[in-house]
Each structure stands twice: as C-alpha cells, then as structure tokens.
Amino acid sequence: MRRERRKRRRIPRSRLWGGFALVSLVLGGLGATVARAQQKKDSCLECHAALEGPLADPVTLMKEDIHRARGFSCADCHGGDPTSDDPLAAMDPRKGFVARPPHRAIPALCGRCHSDAEFMKRYHPALRVDQEREYFTSVHGKRLRAGDTRVATCTSCHGAHGIRSVQHPLSPVYPLNVAETCARCHADAEYMAAYRLPHDQYNRYRRSAHARALYDRQDLSAPTCNDCHGNHGAVPPGIASVAHVCGQCHVRQSALFRASPHKAAFDAMQLAECVYCHGNHDVLPPTDEMIGTGEKSVCVSCHPPGDAGYQAAERMRALIDDLSRELERAQAILDRAERAGMEVSRAKFELSEARDALTHARVLIHAFSVKEVENVIRPGLEVARRGYQAGERALAELNYRRKGLAVSLLFLLFLAALLYLKLREIEGPK
C-alpha cells in the first residue's frame, strides 16, 4: 500500500528535465544582464582602436599593461568622460581631460596612487609608497623641480602605456634590461653633453665582472645600475658612501677595509675607497697581480719601494703565490694519478680546504695585515702539501701494482705451462 502511495507522489522524469531547463534559462538570462551592466563603457578605447598610427598605439600597448589588468582605464590618468560617445564631451578639459600630461607633472600623476598607502594596499600591499618622495631626492628629481624637463621621470623608465611588472622579463626595469634602459640617455653622447657627463659608463659596465655574472650566467642578483645608484633616488654615490654601496654585497671585504689602517689614509687623501683600486663601472675580476709590487699592482701607486706598505704588499703577494703554486702542484699530481685509474677522490676533496684558505687569504688582503694573511695561508699550505704527498703515494702505489702485475703474470704463465706439460705427459705416447 505504502509503496503504491509513494509511486503516485513521484513526479515523472520528463517533467523534471523540463523544469530544470526552464530554471537554467531564467538564471542564464539574468546572469548575462548583470554581466553587461557590470562591464564599464570606455569610449577612449572604442575610438582610439578605430584610429591609425600613434593615436592607436596606446590601445595596443594597454593590452599588456598591469594597470589595465587591475581594471584601470585611460580616464584614470587622462581624465575626461569615457561614458560619452561624443568625442568633445569625452575629452572635455572641464571634466579634467589632459591629452598629454606635462613631463614635470608625471611624478605627481603617478604619485596620486603610488604614494597613497591606503590605496596601494588594495592592489599591491608589499609595494613601497615612497617612490615619489625618493624620486625628488635624485638628481633627476632635483633637476625636474628646477625646471629641467629633459631629465627622466617615471614614464622615461617604466613606459607610459604598456607598463609591466618589474618581475616581467620584458619590463624595461627587469634586472636584465635596467642597464639598457639607463643607457638610452646615459650612453647618448649628445644628450649627456648638455650635462657635461661622461657617456661611456654603459660600455664599461658591459665589460665588468658584474655584467658577466648578470648577462652570461643570468644571475639576477648580480648588480646593475640601480643596485649601486639607487633607482627612484638615483644619484652617483659619493666618496664617503661608495664603500657602503660595495659593502652591500662584499660585506667581509668592506668590514676588513674599514677596520684597516687604509681607511684613515684614504679618507685623508679623499680617495674613493673600493673604486680607487677596483674601478667603478668596469670592475674587472680581481687578480693576484693587483697586489704586490709588480707592474699591474695597485699598491705601488701609493707605496714607493722600501716603505712598510710596499714590503707588506710584497710579502702578502709571496704568500698567496706560494699557496697558489702548491695547490696547482697538488692538483696536477692528483689529476695524473686519477687519469692512471687511481682512487684519489678523498685527497682531491681535502684539497678544497686549501682552496678555501686561498680564497679566504685573497679576501683578507683588504685588512692589509701580513700576519692575518699568513695565519690563513700556513694551514692551507699544509693541506696542499698533504694533497701532493697523497698524489705521490698514489703514483708509487701504481708503480708497485704494475710490478706486482708483471710478477703475477709470469707466475701464472709458468703455472699454465706446467699444466700444459703435465697434459702432454698424460696424452703423449705411452
């Protein structure tokens, strides 16, 4: 009975499907209406997309723009009324329309949002909001304020339309592109002539150890222009601060130099600390020849023969050369033994201790103390000598093995001959 009642209550399947289709239609239609209402009208894009040449460029570029991706429109920077189809009304100056914001007004225009912490928090909470303030501490910013409109502002580096995130490889301020972006002005001889500034920094930088690391090894942590000069607050580091700039990465060398007697001497002579020996834009990989009293030594430019500094430089160079030579000797003999098939991987591994000591000593040069360099070189020399002895032992063992092999083979051949003779004896004529 109960089953029958349940059967009567059941709705036919065809009717169920019909109801579902009706509800879907209604909900679908509603959804489309809401979406249409939410889509903002933008007459700037509509008209400029229909134009040709430079007037259409912003529309193309904006497709890649990070602001556009976050929902900003042309009117957010240029003003006007993007809801109007009438060009005169849409670009009405009374509605705040500015066709091309003046160069000197750019920092303030960008700063309207980028200096507003409350506003920026909604889009990029981690982004700094002091770029505008920092910009006006830069040479660019100061000159702009003084009325020079040829200097760089935000759009000169980041672009105006089609601004990409700094992390985007195509962004002009992506680490691999920064130097090229700066070079657009700073490598332009004619442009720089007006400021009586050199224009060879970019070419010199491209030869440097830093550029090799950045471009050849694609090491994005290697320094480019903004890492030493700053970006928004770009200034040439002064004599007093250059060591701090280099010390950001070369921490140990910087600390050793500051604690050394050279610090006071350099300050007194007003010499730029690191730069004086290593150069600035074209910092080349340092060599051992830079220390000592040879032709390429940087020490001899201040220390004449016979003075204490001259002697210290000579001694430090001798110590470093000693360890380099011992290391090379040990490495060569271990390589030879390895090629001969000997197992010397442990000795080779232990040699890395001497290699570390050499690197340490090269860093300690910045303390300009013979004693400190000596304290590191001595144990390194000991390790290198042990490595050489291990190589000698391996080659002696190889020799012993060869002799042992010859004796064993003779014995085995003799044994085989005896067996053969025994066989002949058995199988020979009885």
Place this chain on the structure above:
Amino acid sequence: MRVETWRSWLDERLGTEAIREFLRRKEVPIHRHTIWYYFGGMTLFLFVVQVVTGALLLLYYRPSAEAAFESVQFIMTEVEFGWLIRSIHSWSANLMIATLFIHMFSAYFMKAYRPPRELTWVSGTLLLVLALAFGFSGYLLPWNKLAFFATKVGTDIAGDVPLIGPFLLRFLRGGEEVTGATLTRFFGFHVAILPGVTTIVLTLHLILVQKHGMSIPPSLEGARVRTMKFFPNFLLRDLIGWVLAIGALAALAAPFPWGLGEKADPFAPAPAGIKPEWYFLFLFQTLRLLPARVGIFEGEVVGVTLFLLGALFWMLVPFLDQPASRGWRSRFFTGLGVFIVLYIAVMTIWGYLA
C-alpha cells in the same frame, strides 16, 4: 695405507667411490667444435671468483645511502688489496656475462637443447636471467651518480611491464623513487636472494650436464667421434684456461682499476648520455628507437612486452624446434640465432656510439 684407510672411511659415509668411478668413466667428445665446451666451465669458474671476491668485499661494505659510497672508497684506498678485490669483482662480473653469452649461443647453434637436454637449456636460460639480475643489483651498490641514475632508468623500464609494472617498480625501489631503501633492497637481492636461487638452479644445471653428458652437434651424430677422459685430460685443459683467466683478470684490474665516480646525489640533474652496462645496451637502444606511441599503446610498454615474449620464446626453444628434436636440420632456428646475434651486436655498438 693411511690414505687407503681415509678413503674407505669417506667412501663408507659419502659414497666417494661411486663419484670416482663416475669421473673415471666420464668422457668428452673431441671434434672441431670441442672448444665451445670450455665456456661453461669458464663461466662457472668466474662465478666462483665472484663468490669469493664478493664475500671479501662484504667484510667492509656498508649497505646504506649514507655509508655505501664511503665504504667502497675506503675499500679502494685504505684496505690492503681492497682495490684489487673490488676491481677483480667488477671485471670478473663482466667477463662472466660475456662467457655466459658465448656458452649459451654455442649451445644454441650446436642444438645442444635437443632431447633429453631440454631442461638443461631451460635451467641455463634461468641462470642467464639470474646473472643479469646480479649485474643490475650489484651496479647500484657503490651508490655513485652513474649507478643511481642507471638504476632510475632501469627500474623505470621495469615499471613498463604490462599489468604488474607499477607494482614491480615499487617492489624494486622500495617506494616511488630510488632511495636508500632501494640500495638496501638491492643489497639483499645481490647477497642473499639471488645467490640462494642461483645455487639451486646452478646445482640442477650441473646435475643435468653430468647426467646427460656433453651433447655433440647434429652434423656429427652417428659418426665415429673420438673422446677424451674428463678427468684428468679435460679438467687439466679447463685448469689452464682458468689460470689464464686469473691472469687476464689481474691484467685488467691492475692497470684499469674499477672507477668509483662521484657519490650519488638524488637532487643533482642526471648526467648527460647516461647508459646502462654493455649487456643491457641492446635492450636500452631498442627502447630508445621505439616511437612514443605504437598504435594505442605506449612505445616502451610495447618494447618491454616484446622482450618478455622474446625471452619466453628463447627459454622454450627446445620444445619449439621440432626439426632439431627429430634429428633434422632446422634452418629456421639457425637463421633466427644468427639474426639475434647480429641484432644484439648491432644494437650494442649503436647504443655505445649513440
């Protein structure tokens, strides 16, 4: 008198007189293919070398990801003659596989699998599989970079076996990846399971060889074939071969000690051009040449399935080669053998040069 007393004491307990009698009567045929008879004994001798040197290596080897490489390094540098023992173990393993292949193909071409020696052939093919398993499991034990990645590739291929592939892969690796658990497992296979199974199959193989004696090629069947005594004539020749084999092992091990390479690092990228041991190269090269997909199946799965079917076919040759079992010439199987030898040779050389 004293020797005679001992002999009769032993005979009473072990029946040694029956063995002596068997050896006195055992004969080996002499014909133009007799040379191939020595390769079985040579393989057995090299296997004994493996057992002895393997046991010595066990005194110092430590089977864990943390200590394996260092222990082999210790054997190679610190243990007196450790380098020699390990190098002989490695060289002998390779020579053993080589003599095993020669022994197998000589038995195949001489149709030695004809009745009543079918089970001798089957046990022999099982011994080949066991020898390859010894090689594969032993290769990982030094826990160096090459061994690590070769095992990764090898176990990946095992994962392509139809139906049981994923299980087989996890079983071999002791997990999803090649880790210390794989090393411990391979050590267990190499020093316990495989030697145990090999002892049983090898004993059966040797008993069958003694029971049925040496087979003579079908072309000589019915003809008058000269013979020589197994003891001492054949055994003395065997001994000369074994002494020379020791010499060859020493001549290889002393100037070319087996390298150790770099310690395995699971996080390091695989070295370029990684290849398995030479005896797996023809399989590897074939799988490499197969397209990613063959019809609706993955290329590697098709390759592995074909090899498994091929191995099964090879094992069952005595039951399939009916003409040979009736004493007729079986040109198809001889041609097939030549094709297989050429295929292995070409693929191995190609794989080596690729």
